[in-house]
Amino acid sequence: MFSDDDLLPISALQHLAFCERQWGLIHLENLWDENPLTVEGHYLHSRADSPETEVRNGIRIVQGLRLRSLRLGLTGKADVVEFHPEGKIIPVEYKRGKPKIEPCDEYQVCAQALCLEEMAGKRVLKGMLFYGIPRRRYSVLFDDTLRQKTEELCTRLHALTKSGKTPQAKYSKQCRNCSLLEICMPKVADGKIRVEKYLAGVLMNISGNSGR
Numbered sequence: 001m002f003s004d005d006d007l008l009p010i011s012a013l014q015h016l017a018f019c020e021r022q023w024g025l026i027h028l029e030n031l032w033d034e035n036p037l038t039v040e041g042h043y044l045h046s047r048a049d050s051p052e053t054e055v056r057n058g059i060r061i062v063q064g065l066r067l068r069s070l071r072l073g074l075t076g077k078a079d080v081v082e083f084h085p086e087g088k089i090i091p092v093e094y095k096r097g098k099p100k101i102e103p104c105d106e107y108q109v110c111a112q113a114l115c116l117e118e119m120a121g122k123r124v125l126k127g128m129l130f131y132g133i134p135r136r137r138y139s140v141l142f143d144d145t146l147r148q149k150t151e152e153l154c155t156r157l158h159a160l161t162k163s164g165k166t167p168q169a170k171y172s173k174q175c176r177n178c179s180l181l182e183i184c185m186p187k188v189a190d191g192k193i194r195v196e197k198y199l200a201g202v203l204m205n206i207s208g209n210s211g212r
Contacts, residue, residue, distance in 0.1 A: 002073035008161060010067065010076030010111045013153050016160070017104035018174070023157075024166030025180050032179070058085045067115035072154045078112050089116055092128040092137070099138060102174075103149075105129050106140050110150040113142050 008027075015023040025031045051064040060083040068075045080092040091112040095105055106129070113124040128137045140146075160167070169186040178184065 001070045003070075006073050006158075007068065007070075007075040008073055008157055010074050010108060010115070012157055013074075013111050013150070014104045014108040016157055017107050017153060018102065019178065020160065020167040021169050021184060021186070022178055022180055024160070025184060027161070028164060028166050031183055059083065067112055067119065069111075069115040069118045071118060072111070072114060072151065073158055074111055074115060074154065076112070076115075078116075081112075081116065087122070089113075089120060089122065089124050090127055091116060091124070092130060094130045094132075096132045098133045099129070099131055103146075106146060107150045107153055109140055110142050110146050111154065114147070114150065 012023060012027050015026055053060065053062050055061070062081045062083070063079065065078045065081045066075075067078055078091050079094045082088075082090040082092065084090070091109055093105065093109040093112065099105075109127040109129060113127055116124050124142060126142060127140045129140055130137050169184055171186040175181055175184070175186050
């Protein structure tokens with residue numbers, strides 16, 4: 001069991017599953033940079049983050065619900081949680097863009113479910129991911145495999161946080177869509193491009209722009 005002082009943000013799991021170096025730059029080094037994708041994501045979340053409760057067709061819908069798990073050492077806020085009259089609890093996470101091939105979003109909403117189970121004392125069987133494109137929900141079943149991998153990710157999150165060290169860069173295609181690409185410089189840090197060549201390219205760009 002963790003104490004309140006040891007709790008880590010649920011959202012960090014999504015960053016960690018996507019890229020451990022991105023997680024370290026954001027959560028250890030407090031670095032962040034906006035791009036059109038992150039701005040769109042902030043707008044989408046702003047519509048669900050305001051604390052509010054309403055009832056539709058007997059379903060109580062709570063926005064911005066605070067979550068916590070002392071067992072997993074997590075804290076955060078759910079975009080939306082639906083409480084159905086027959087007892088079902090369904091967390092709904094809002095995401096910009098399209099559904100991803102990687103399961104990083106599934107880990108995040110599963111972690112929300114594990115927090116809800118600890119708080120409510122009842123099983124949460126499924127959740128929802130709402131994507132800005134194509135503006136529809138996708139069901140996420142919280143089976144044993146997803147639960148186990150989510151808990152393993154929580155263990156990894158606490159271990160890396162305790163180490164205080166940002167993981168090394170590993171360049172991949174997904175780096176192109178990362179808002180921290182210019183800060184991370186994965187091709188240089190990963191050794192795929194020599195530092196001298198990289199700096200030469202930067203200086204060439206600066207020289208070209210200054211001549212305009």
